[in-house]
Amino acid sequence: MRIDKYLKLSRLIKRRTLAAEACDQNRVFINGKFAKPSAEVKEGDIIEIHFGNSDAKVKVTSISEYVTKLASKEMYEIL
Numbered sequence: 001m002r003i004d005k006y007l008k009l010s011r012l013i014k015r016r017t018l019a020a021e022a023c024d025q026n027r028v029f030i031n032g033k034f035a036k037p038s039a040e041v042k043e044g045d046i047i048e049i050h051f052g053n054s055d056a057k058v059k060v061t062s063i064s065e066y067v068t069k070l071a072s073k074e075m076y077e078i079l
Contacts, residue, residue, distance in 0.1 A: 004037040
């Protein structure tokens, strides 16, 4: 799954366009490397997102194309 779509479905970032912009601005890393919006995400990957003054670091636990609001919290584990 693409990183921009994953960030939107997991509700780490509210909209896919914002997720793509964050990737283009080098604010998203997958396993320590800059991620383009089209980068693939797999289970077990570590994603780091830098939002202004705060940072988020999560581990991908599952990937699903269709996710409910409650199930979105199960897609990642906060580190």
